[in-house]
Amino acid sequence: MTTIYVYGCEATYAGHGDFEWEAPAVGARHKLNLFLAQEEERSS
Secondary structure (H helix, E strand, O other), X not given: OEEEEEEEEEEXXXXXXXXXXXXXXXXXXXXXXXXXXXXXXXXX
């Protein structure tokens, strides 16, 4: 079974990313939602 968790938070951009994109200015604050899927093994 898959459980989905959604976390809402606020963060400060530190200036480093693992992929290229139009990043905000370093030190800029932004709100975000983190979606996390976790698989759980169940025995029959």
